[in-house]
Structure formats: C-alpha cells, structure tokens
Amino acid sequence: MIKRSVIAITAILAMVSSSLLFAAQQIESVRLHRAPDHTRVVFDLKGPLDHTLDKLANPDRIVVDLLDAEMDFDVADLSLETTPITGIRVGSHEGNRTRVVFDLSQAVRPRTMVLKPIDPHGWRLVLDLFDKGQSEPVKSVAPADSSSNVARPVIVAIDAGHGGEDPGASGPRGTREKDVVLQIARKLRDELNGLSGLKAVMVRDGDYYVPLADRRRIAREKLGADVFLSIHADAFTDKRAHGASVFALSLRGATSARARLLADIANDSDRVAGVYQEEASNDQLLGVLADLTMEGSMTHSLTMGRLVLEEMARVTKLHGNRRKVEQAGFAVLKQPEMVSLLVETGFISNPGEERNLRDAGFQKRLARAIAAGVKSYCETYPKPGTWFAVQRSQGGSQASSHRIAPGETLSSIARRYAVSETALRRHNKLDSDLIRVGQVLEIPR
Ligand SMILES: [Zn+2]
Numbered sequence: 001m002i003k004r005s006v007i008a009i010t011a012i013l014a015m016v017s018s019s020l021l022f023a024a025q026q027i028e029s030v031r032l033h034r035a036p037d038h039t040r041v042v043f044d045l046k047g048p049l050d051h052t053l054d055k056l057a058n059p060d061r062i063v064v065d066l067l068d069a070e071m072d073f074d075v076a077d078l079s080l081e082t083t084p085i086t087g088i089r090v091g092s093h094e095g096n097r098t099r100v101v102f103d104l105s106q107a108v109r110p111r112t113m114v115l116k117p118i119d120p121h122g123w124r125l126v127l128d129l130f131d132k133g134q135s136e137p138v139k140s141v142a143p144a145d146s147s148s149n150v151a152r153p154v155i156v157a158i159d160a161g162h163g164g165e166d167p168g169a170s171g172p173r174g175t176r177e178k179d180v181v182l183q184i185a186r187k188l189r190d191e192l193n194g195l196s197g198l199k200a201v202m203v204r205d206g207d208y209y210v211p212l213a214d215r216r217r218i219a220r221e222k223l224g225a226d227v228f229l230s231i232h233a234d235a236f237t238d239k240r241a242h243g244a245s246v247f248a249l250s251l252r253g254a255t256s257a258r259a260r261l262l263a264d265i266a267n268d269s270d271r272v273a274g275v276y277q278e279e280a281s282n283d284q285l286l287g288v289l290a291d292l293t294m295e296g297s298m299t300h301s302l303t304m305g306r307l308v309l310e311e312m313a314r315v316t317k318l319h320g321n322r323r324k325v326e327q328a329g330f331a332v333l334k335q336p337e338m339v340s341l342l343v344e345t346g347f348i349s350n351p352g353e354e355r356n357l358r359d360a361g362f363q364k365r366l367a368r369a370i371a372a373g374v375k376s377y378c379e380t381y382p383k384p385g386t387w388f389a390v391q392r393s394q395g396g397s398q399a400s401s402h403r404i405a406p407g408e409t410l411s412s413i414a415r416r417y418a419v420s421e422t423a424l425r426r427h428n429k430l431d432s433d434l435i436r437v438g439q440v441l442e443i444p445r
Contacts, residue, residue: 024070024096025049032078033164035208038130039083039108042165042274045069045123053112053127060104064112064127069098084108084131107132115274120167126274151390153199154226154378156192157219159332160185160202161232161266161342164209166273169235171354178207180357181231184345187367188231195375196418197387201225209273212266216335226383227304227374228340230332232266233357234319235349242350243319244366246309247342248301249334250327251291263328266342293336300339300381302327307380308341308373310422315365316346316356339377343370376420379444404439417443 029044043066050067075088087103108129115124160182162168168177185202192200201223203215210218219225234245247259254260270279305325309318325341333340345366346353356362382388402413410433414421421433427444435441 024068024098027066027069027071027098028073030073030075030078031165032080032083033208034081034083034206035164035210036206038128039085040164040208041078041102041127041129043125043127044121045114045125047123048114049123049125051112051114051125053110055110057107060107062102062104062108062110062127062129064100064102065093066098066100066125068096070096071098071100075100084129102129104129111276113274113276118268118271121165121272124165124274126165151197151387152385153197154383154386154388155224156198156200156227156229156374157203157223157225157338158185158189158192158200159215159219159228159230160204161230162209162269162273163204163207164273166209166269168269169233169348171235171348171357172239172351173354173358175348175354175358177233177235177348180348180363181233181345182207183360184357184363184367185231187363188229188370191364191367191371192374195371197378197391198371198375209269209275211273211275211279212270212332213279215332216338216340220335220338225338226386227377228333228335228338229370229374230330230340230342232342232344233346233348234262234344236347237349239350241319242347242353243317243321244309244312244346245319245322245344246305246312246325247330247333247344248305248325248327249294249298249330249340251294251298251329254328255326259326259328262344263330267329267331294334297336297339298327300377301325301333301341303381304339304374304377305341307376307420307422308343308370311369311373311376311420312343312366314421315369316362319344319347372414372420372422375418376422379419379423400443402441402443404435404437404441406437408435408437409433410435413441419444 025046027043027045031042033040049069052065054063056063071090075090078088084105085102086105089101091099093099108131111128111130113126115126117123162178162181166178170176189200189202192198203219204210216228219228247262254263302325306323309323309325312318313323330342333342346357348354348357378388382392410421410424414424423444424441428441
C-alpha cells in the first residue's frame with residue numbers, strides 16, 4: 001500500500017516537472033498599484049517561478065527576466081499615471097525567457113518577492129519600485145506644547161481598510177470592500193474637517209496597501225493622531241446577516257466568537273497583500289509597558305465606540321441590534337496613546353446593504369454619524385491642550401441657549417451650533433428627539 005502510493009506520487013512529480021520543462025508558464029494578468037512612495041507591479045502566476053532583477057542606468061530602467069514564462073497580456077492596459085514608469089516593453093528571449101523592461105523617468109529602488117497562494121490570489125510575483133528619497137524612517141512629530149495658548153485640533157487618522165492587492169470582502173454585485181471603505185473614509189474626512197476643533201488625515205488615500213503595523217504607526221508617529229478610525233465592511237456566508245458594528249482592541253482574548261473571527265480576517269490582510277519580512281516583524285506584539293499605556297486608551301476607545309454606535313443607529317441598523325462595542329486582538333488597533341476603533345459599516349455580502357454601501361447619500365449619512373460620535377466623545381472628554389479643552393475652560397457655565405422656532409428639529413439645531421445631537425440631548429436631559437416650539441435648549445460648549 002505504502003509502496004503503491006510512493007509510485008503514484010513519483011508519477012505525478014514526473015508529470016509536473018515535464019510540464020514545467022516543456023510548456024512555459026502562461027502569465028495572463030498583471031496589476032499595478034501606485035502608492036505615495038512606491039509603485040507595485042504584480043504578475044499572477046500558475047505556480048512558483050524563477051526570475052532575475054536588474055537595475056540599469058542611462059537611461060534608468062528595470063529589467064525583470066521571468067524564466068519558463070510566456071506573457072499573454074497587454075501592458076498597454078496598465079495605467080502608468082503618477083508613476084515613474086514611462087513605458088513597459090515585453091519580449092521573448094532564448095530558453096523560454098520572457099523579459100519585461102520598465103523604462104523610467106527617474107531612478108528607483110527595486111525589490112521583488114514571490115507570494116504563495118492565499119485567497120483570493122494564486123501564486124504571485126511582486127515587483128516594487130520604491131521612489132528615491134522616500135526611504136527615511138517615519139519621522140516623529142514634536143509633542144504638542146500644552147502650555148501654549150493656541151488650542152490645537154484633535155487629530156483623527158482615518159484608515160480605509162485593505163487596498164491594493166488586498167481587496168477585502170466582496171458583495172454579490174462584485175462591490176469590493178477596499179473601494180467603498182475608501183469612499184466612506186474620504187467623506188468622513190470631509191465631515192470631520194467641517195467641524196470645529198477636529199482635523200482629519202487619511203492613512204490610505206488611494207488603491208494601494210499599507211502594512212497593518214505601519215497604518216497605526218504612521219497615524220501616531222507621523223501624523224500625531226489622537227484618534228484612529230479603521231473603516232471596514234463586513235461579510236458573511238449567510239446573505240441575511242446585516243448591520244453595522246464597532247470594535248475596540250482587546251489584549252486578552254475576544255468578547256465573542258464573531259469578534260475573534262473578524263480580528264483573524266483583519267489580521268490576515270498583510271499576507272493577502274504581501275509584505276516584506278521586516279514589515280511583518282514590525283507587527284510583533286508590543287511590550288508590557290506599552291500594554292499598560294494601552295489599557296488607558298482602551299477605556300476611552302470603548303467610550304468613544306459607544307457614542308459612535310449611538311449616532312450610527314440613527315442612519316443604519318446595528319448588527320444584532322446591539323449597541324455594544326465588541327473587542328478582539330486587532331493588530332491595526334494595537335497602538336498606545338491613541339483612542340482607536342474599527343468600524344464595520346455594514347455587510348457588503350447583504351444585497352440591501354451592498355446597495356447602501358455603494359450609495360453616495362448613504363455613505364455621507366454614515367460618515368456624518370461617525371463624525372458626530374467622535375465629536376461627542378471629544379466634547380465629553382476634552383483632551384488637555386486641544387480646542388475642546390479650551391472651549392470647556394472658556395465656556396463652562398456660560399453656555400448659550402436656543403429658543404426653538406417652528407420647523408426646527410434637534411438635528412438642525414445640532415448642525416447650526418456644530419454640536420452632536422447626542423451631546424445636545426444629554427446636556428438637556430432629553431429622552432427622545434421630541435422638542436416643541438418655544439422650548440429653550442442649552443447649547444453645550
Ligand atoms: Zn475589512
């Protein structure tokens with residue numbers, strides 16, 4: 001029995017190696033993603049493949065030789081806009097060798113890696129062309145001077161999940177998570193920037209991938225963020241699953257099986273997108289000291305999460321109708337000194353919610369709700385040295401009041417004074433949105 005299977009395996013191996021010898025691998029697709037500091041070119045392979053990489057000057061060009069491979073795609077389809085690539089030439093050479101030449105407008109630092117299959121990809125050869133002068137490590141921002149009289153804004157880093165080679169989940173109509181979360185993230189940035197005391201910055205602002213550890217480190221160390229929001233969309237095999245949810249970090253296990261599953265999926269992004277070894281090791285768990293610092297941020301994350309859920313419940317259904325912030329070991333949230341949340345905006349696998357997530361109007365309502373939750377948190381817990389802290393110390397008891405006129409709603413008043421509806425309700429001890437003409441509301445500062 002054992003002997004027979006050995007023979008069978010030998011026969012298969014012989015077949016495989018002969019097919020490699022006599023039939024060159026067909027490379028049928030290639031993708032290109034432009035990031036702020038590099039250009040990523042990805043070849044989809046049928047199996048592992050040997051290649052060589054050469055960098056030539058005068059004029060600058062990169063030459064990649066793919067051994068035992070035939071290219072069967074049109075490089076003219078690739079958009080080279082904003083890349084240093086001025087042209088791509090493909091030619092066959094002796095010994096089943098396919099040569100791909102990248103003509104460049106400036107010198108780059110090239111690097112390649114071969115990636116094993118991982119859903120939704122097969123084998124891949126990744127060629128990264130790093131822009132020159134982009135190799136400096138992340139620069140730390142100077143800590144804010146708390147003695148200064150100038151109130152600084154609260155900085156919110158918005159992380160659109162996935163990107164580039166990592167499409168995230170997809171919907172029945174083919175909607176990709178990486179696309180809709182970027183659209184929502186941009187609307188969220190605009191909403192936050194329209195509010196006093198807040199400044200929003202994007203961690204990813206295009207169709208490219210940023211390693212998970214870099215996302216939170218860029219947010220904190222480069223952008224100086226106080227708040228970190230990672231925007232995602234959910235998916236499940238049962239199309240009926242629906243609703244938005246909010247997650248925070250846990251250092252000790254997950255609060256539910258679903259939260260653990262979601263964290264596992266989210267933490268797999270680096271492998272789907274393909275990151276270099278040293279980038280992956282950046283993401284090792286931080287030390288005990290960092291964990292202690294993180295406990296404080298996590299309490300605040302849970303508080304902000306509840307306020308965000310409260311606002312989101314006005315514009316969309318919540319998953320399981322629960323206003324509970326779940327927790328799990330999300331690598332992207334594991335950064336001390338930031339109040340960090342991962343927002344699942346809805347189920348892209350649910351046909352109705354997929355339609356919503358694609359809809360610009362819905363995206364805007366959702367973005368406005370998340371922004372209102374963040375603002376509400378900043379008002380309730382003003383961070384020292386920020387605009388919110390100064391507002392509180394200057395305003396305090398002398399909050400202005402507003403007499404309700406016909407046609408006004410709680411939300412129109414909230415917008416007029418740039419406060420959240422939640423803050424307005426809480427400040428006036430209102431149980432519902434019901435208000436009457438002539439009633440006087442105190443406006444929180
Ligand atoms: Zn996601």
